[in-house]
Amino acid sequence: MAPRAMNESAHPNASAEGGVQLGRIVALSRPHVRGILYCLALIMAATAIQLLMPMGIQQLFDRALVGREIGTIHLLALGLLGILIVRSLLSYAGQFRLQAIGDIIIADLRARLFEHLHTLGLDYHHRQRIGDLLSRLSNDVGSVRHIVANLPVFVAINCFQCIGATAVMLSMNWRLGLVVLTMAPMATVLSRIYGPIFERLSTRIQDELARSTTIAQESLSGIEVVSTYARAPYEAQRYRGGVQRYLEVVLTMRRTDALYSALTVFVTTFATIVVFWYGGLQVVAGALSAGSLVAFLLYSLNITQSVASLSQHYSALKQAAGASRRVFELLDVRPDINDRPGAVALACERATxxxxxxxxxxxxxxxxxxxxxxxxxxxxxxxxxxxxxxxxxxxxxxxxxxxxxxxxxxxxxxxxxxxxxxxxxxxxISVVSQDVFLFGASVRDNIRYGRLDASDEEVEAAARAANAHEFIVRMSAGYDTQVGERGLQLSGGQRQRLSIARALLKDxxxxxxxxxxxxxxxxxxxxxxxxxxxxxxxxxxxxxxxxxxxxxxxxxxxxxxxxxxxxxxxxxxxxxxxxxxxxxxxxxxxxxxxxxxxxxxxxxxxxxxx
CATH class of the missing domain: 3.40.50.300 (P-loop containing nucleotide triphosphate hydrolases)
Structure with a gap:
């Protein structure tokens, strides 16, 4: 099988493809849908309570301050404090649980990706660079977390806040409400323009990060060759070049994101100024009370801030979608070697x-x-x-x-x-090769890799049969001695005898x-x-x-x-x-x-x- 090139960064149909990636990410959440809905209900309840705050402030202005009712001022302040406490508790409970669910989903995705890599044949792994695969397993999967854990929170809060504030504003003064609503489409237009840009840049960032990670991984894995040939300065220059390319794309992303945020803030703040201007005229004309104008401004800020927040999270969504493409590209690679339908288990003590x-x-x-x-x-x-x-x-x-x-x-x-x-x-099948691979674990664990349920006595018996027991017991911690990465702290003959012990234990x-x-x-x-x-x-x-x-x-x-x-x-x-x-x-x-x-x-x- 010849899988699709994994490092492409430009996609002509990025928007449609991003939608597909988003759908696949959402699908990861299905096993946790009840927990997510419960968390969102708590968060929306907190948001609904938050919408009571401007009404309380309106009463504070129109009744308490104008009428100089000190007792009412105390009661309203205590009421607002109670609302704030209840809202904070609900928000904490909902957001904490939702973040925990997000972490569980991402941990499962990372484990699933790792398992998938082990189903792919040697020919596939020989074509890939380990650094790139590790980058997808760690950095790219981590980027997907925003969509799973953070996005539902912010979408729920901001959408509910937007709808609730709009309904209250229209009921209070429909003309002023319409003035606020005319500003919202401007932020939507900005999102449509910048979304594909963020997605492309995000993919490029992950690609460059993977390349620099690959350089580091190869250089550190071959540190003996690097040192022997005195190529440390060359490797440092090569890695610095990779980091510089990554930095250039990151700075482009930061510049684009900053411009997008500035434009969004301008649009939303402009809407607030318009409300203040038109609302002030309404107050002067006697069509609106001062308290209502303050409440209106607060609701207007709720809407404009919600639109701005949604726009910013739309940017983050597109960036995460770019990273998720690299994850799903890997999951879409189908293994060449699979069990056939009706395959049976091989069970034999001897084999022809x-x-x-x-x-x-x-x-x-x-x-x-x-x-x-x-x-x-x-x-x-x-x-x-x-x-x-x-x-x-x-x-x-x-x-x-x-x-x-x-x-x-x-x-x-x-x-x-x-x-x-x-x-x-x-x-x-047992294999003993010239190039022995040992894990960076203990001697005992490396032998036991042949049969994971083997007892300590069986491990020692295999080591004796492999003529390895004598040198093992002379080591600092015996069978619990850590052999270091790839077992390079041992001699070639010692590594071979551990490999034979592992094969003997597998039997x-x-x-x-x-x-x-x-x-x-x-x-x-x-x-x-x-x-x-x-x-x-x-x-x-x-x-x-x-x-x-x-x-x-x-x-x-x-x-x-x-x-x-x-x-x-x-x-x-x-x-x-x-x-x-x-x-x-x-x-x-x-x-x-x-x-x-x-x-x-x-x-x-x-x-x-x-």
């Missing part, structure tokens, strides 16, 4: 693996594997040898469906692996080995090789072989070149031909190099650099 005419290509015009036929029975080890790029690693990655077979089929116990659920298939019937002893010292090699021998017992094993020691124990030796199996020599034939071609062939450090694919393909050994 068969390749039947398997072909595979990353791109249609560049086949990587062609017409692969082989069968591996329980307890057998299949050694794959050949040049780098011959297709060995790709072949073993097809077994757990990290990539999907292009032609033919891979069968386990006589059934196409695509008929099994992906999770159960992968649960039946899967199929084992995939990317030669685990190709880049370590002889002492570590002996310990790891004995651990691997224990690991392979009773399992169906595929091993990418770089050393004769691995080939010596194999039941089948498959020589690969150009994505094909070009030879299937027995061990004696393999050694005899190798010995005839290179005097040092039987040295434990020899590396097998397959010739070019074809009828005349001949194997050759060269000794690994000593």
């Amino acid at each position: 693996v068969r390749f039947v005419g398997v072909g595979f290509a990353y791109r249609p015009d560049a086949p990587v594997l062609t017409d692969i036929h082989l069968e591996a029975r329980p307890g057998e080890t299949v050694a794959l040898v050949g040049h780098s790029g011959a297709g060995k690693s790709t072949l073993v990655k097809l077994i757990p469906r990290l990539y999907e077979v292009g032609a033919g089929a891979i069968e386990i116990d006589g059934r196409d692996i695509r008929e099994y659920t992906v999770e159960s298939l992968r649960q039946a 899967a019937p199929i084992l995939l080995l990317d030669e685990a002893t190709s880049a370590i010292d002889n002492e570590s090699e002996a310990l790891i090789q004995s651990a691997i021998d224990r690991l392979k017992a009773r399992r169906t094993t595929f091993v990418i072989a770089h050393r004769l020691a691995t080939v010596r124990n194999a039941h089948q030796i498959l020589v690969m070149a150009g994505g094909r199996i070009v030879q299937r020599p027995g061990y004696e034939e393999f050694i005899a031909r190798s010995a005839g071609q290179a005097p040092q062939a039987q040295h434990p450090g020899a590396v097998y190099l397959a010739g070019e694919a074809g009828a005349n393909a001949e194997p050759a050994f060269v000794e690994r650099g000593a």
Whole structure:
């Protein structure tokens, strides 16, 4: 699958697309609709009470102040204070609960996005940059929160306040009410003009932020290479350039937002001035009392402030919609590898693996594997040898469906692996690779990753079988020692033994080995090789072989070149031909190099650099 480009920032149909994004965000709130409606009811009740304030002030002016009724002044003031307290309590209860619901929705969206990323195939992840994905997971999802948590509050308050104040004003003096209402469309026009601009700029901001995050992530992940090549100034300049591009777009957004806010305030304040002017004439003419004019001004301010607030939140809405587009673009990427309808769980203690005419290509015009036929029975080890790029690693990655077979089929116990659920298939496979990945957690947690419900005793037993227990107990905190990011505080041999312990603990019937002893010292090699021998017992094993020691124990030796199996020599034939071609062939450090694919393909050994 070729997903849509994820960094595009210009969308000709931004308004329509923004509406679609808003609808999808609103859909996230459906499970919480009752709670949201309850919160909005509290908030609107608080707003309704707020609308009583100008009426109380009108009474204060027309009755208490004019008539000099001191007792009435005290009562009105206490009444207004009571109204304020009730309004504040209702507003607090409604807004707090609504904000909490918003946080719950966003946390769920972030977790859902994270889970979705793990359903996408390796080919997708190899095309993406981790920094961009992390930016979408953190920054972009966080931007969506405004729509979920804040927008309902402000829309409810401002709309209800606008409608309520308008109704009261029209009942008090319909002419003056109409003067106020004629100003509202001006703010709406501004919103229509600036909305698409905010959305485009918001998307650009998130894109630039993702790019700078990617630069930082790559640089820090490769800190050893950066330091070795003395490229710290170059990396700092590269990151500073990314931050500067981000800053330029942010400043453009700030400038646009400030101009929009200034215009909105001008329109709303102008409306207040017009009310004061026309209302003053009404008071002078005796058609309106002074208290009514004050109440009218307060209601007018309610309306103009509500319109201004709605306009500003419309701006924020468009900015959040721009960020949400990047979130939903990612959620819309469909995984290439899914469970088929009717897929069954794979449950077996031993497994026969068969390749039947398997072909595979990353791109249609560049086949990587062609017409692969082989069968591996329980307890057998299949050694794959050949040049780098011959297709060995790709072949073993097809077994757990990290990539999907292009032609033919891979069968386990006589059934196409695509008929099994992906999770159960992968649960039946253990992998030990050259490039060991350890999490920045304890030794115990890294081993237990093989089987999460394993007891401490089982973890220790797996470590003993992997010849890892001795070095673990010598560490500062034993099994609770933190290994650091990617386990870089450990030696290569130690990391390999933890990886083998993890695979032993998983106890899967199929084992995939990317030669685990190709880049370590002889002492570590002996310990790891004995651990691997224990690991392979009773399992169906595929091993990418770089050393004769691995080939010596194999039941089948498959020589690969150009994505094909070009030879299937027995061990004696393999050694005899190798010995005839290179005097040092039987040295434990020899590396097998397959010739070019074809009828005349001949194997050759060269000794690994000593």
